[in-house]
Amino acid sequence: MKEQFFHRFLKRFLLAAAALLLAVAVLVILFDPFYHFHGPLFGLKAVVTKSEYQCIGTIRNFSYDSVLCGSSTAENYNNRWFNELFGAKTVKAIKSSGNAADLCYYLQEAFDGHEVKNVFYSLDLFSLEGDPQKNFLDDTMPLYLYDKNPFNDVKYLWNKDVLFEEIPYLLAMNLAGDYDEGASYNWWEYKTFSAKEALSHYERAETIQPEIPKEQYEARLEGNLDLLEEMVAAHPETEFSFLLPPYSLLWWDNAYRNGQAGEYLYARRRIFERLLPYANARIFDFQAKEEVVLDLDNYMDPIHFSQEINHWMAVEAASSDSAFLVKKENAEGKITKMEELFFRIVSEEADRLFESKDS
């Protein structure tokens, strides 16, 4: 009698647990908020807000012909602009503070499963500082979404946050009706862009460090450029547009005081020298645009600019005769222009700004 009770109890427990686990797994596979198994469910919009969790799924499972990649400076682009300006179907590949190796990992994933017509690559100078041999895939990331091991997918299938937060959020955004699919990973609407805000995020170093010698950064820089060059050379059918975003005068002032300005100016030169020879690579240099760089109202901190700047860059990149397009014949001029602006920033503009701030 007692034995029968325990038999029945155990059977009921196992059946109920299996049924519940199965139900949750089916729900997650069906709605798949991280797009790990498939693209958006028929009739539902793609709600994409968490790059670490969703980027890899969208790259593997979405239907697209163009990739827009970069770090946080690329997050405020709207995919729709590129779709309209280039007649493309764009997906975003974002890694916050991503290095070249990180972004090349995403691009390789895209090339592996898709025919890619365009790559819009937001090329940050600091992204060439990282280790070219090492991408972001470490234990801090949800690796179960990146590897192709079906067994550790249990961490996604049976995940409380996915069940109670991500799926309801996906449904709520769809029900709300006005969700803009192109605005994936956008954060601009939650931020304030003003000189006051930008200055509040900048702590100016008292002392100026000596310039970092070239030997200390050259190997890494060239290693990262190797990655980009190899990618461009391996995909002659793909049009690569490298967009060099404009950083504020605070960023340049900081680079100067940290002894890194020489490194960044040299990186610009090497980008031009190494990528310009490729017919399928175009470089757009927005970094010396004084009206943007010197006007801190465009920024929320030394580096992050408003969405209008992203839009302006997208429009310029689509223009065949853009003044920002770097060509062999104007490359030296653009290098000089940036160097002049840099010297003006560190010798006049920044000091003037901080003197007026102090007074």
Added chain:
Amino acid sequence: MLFHSHIFIFLFLPLTLAGWYLLNRYQHKKLAQGYLIGMSLWFYGYFDFSCLWIFLAECLIGYFFCIQVCRAKSDLLKKILFFSGCLFHLGALGYFKYTNFFLENVNALFGADYPFLSIVLPVGISFYTFQQLAYLSDCFRGEYEACSFWEYLLFLAYFPQILQGPILLGKELIPQFSQERNTRFEIERFTKGVFHFVIGLSKKVLLADTLARAVDFGYENIPLLDSPSALFLAVGYMLELYFDFSGYCDMAVGIGKMIGIEIPENFDAPFRSVSVRDFWRRWHITLGRFFTKYVYIPLGGSRKGKVRTIRNTLIVFLLSGLWHGASWNFVFWGFLHGIGVLASGLTDSFNRRVRQVLTFFYVCFAFVFFRAASIGEGFSVLKAVFSFRWNGFLFQIAESLDISEVYVFTKALSMKAPVLLQWAQLCMLILLLAVCAVVLLKKKTAVMAEEMGVHVKRGQAVLLAVLFVWSILSMTGVSTFLYFTF
């Protein structure tokens, strides 16, 4: 490997149980023991393989001393071997766990600048060292005949207890390896094991880990603490620690029952204690037992006058503090408990409930030093408790709970009635504490497990399944990656 991991629950445990019972069913008893040893070593070495070699070397050398102590003909040789064995075990523990603590103090005392050493700390070393010391000591006293090396190894490596105890005695575990009834699958014992495991899992994952978020947030912001938030921190951490550790022990007991080689309870409703002395009879019982039998009594216990009793009690608790962690705040924590134990008689005349409340708050406040990064930080928390200040920081602590089960509700509230949000979050925190209180007031897991089949409750199996699935779901979450960490 952790009990509350997918690999353990869905792969390791089923594989271990299947192999163990199949081999025993076909009478391959030795092979079954070997299989259990192999699985235990996999469990132990899962995170860091290098620890496995250290563990095996310590077992081998420890066994050598036990054998030699058992075989020694003269008392002198026995003593020499016994003390050498103790020295070896304590030396290994000292080297791996306390070298840098020692260097830190030498540097501070003498203004020296000895660099810290990069020493791997084998997981569970404090537990298995004490088990080896206890076994060696029992051999020395002539309580055991020496067992085989494989039994000794299984006694130490047996996976339900290797990482966090309980600290077992050889006589509790080793005889079970060869008992026929333990190797047979018994549905009643197995089901009770499952029950124990699920209750332990949910204590750890649903209660301890949720509390931990708020407690960690509080400890990261000590300067902002006011009275209510500091009080929450003291009580919240005590509850977190209890549900974490007792949850782990419940899981260990449950797994022991599933396998058939059972391990004892380590907690006995400690928050019902009427004094600190009573608390230590109910909290981490096997550690208290170890210190009583192998330190306190050999020092003379309470038989040699008041002064010696005070001295012995303080020695035991200072050692206990040091055993818990290589830092002065642990030693201080041990000292506070020693004082608490010595002062236990002072409240004897009080009402039972009053004594329970006083004991609860005393241990909560003492455990502040267990959680704090330093003694100074511990005092900052206590100072905040008695500052009688209110700055609303409790709202932020409540927010940090971030309970995903109510995400839809809080999100809707944040859009429709944002002013109510922080009150709703505070209610969640109070609700969580209320749930903890209810769990504490309920019968112990062991009692509930024993009552299974006696008091049949409808839907109990389904309820247990819901708890299990809820815990499984809670083992993984979605982290927030900081946006601007360029």
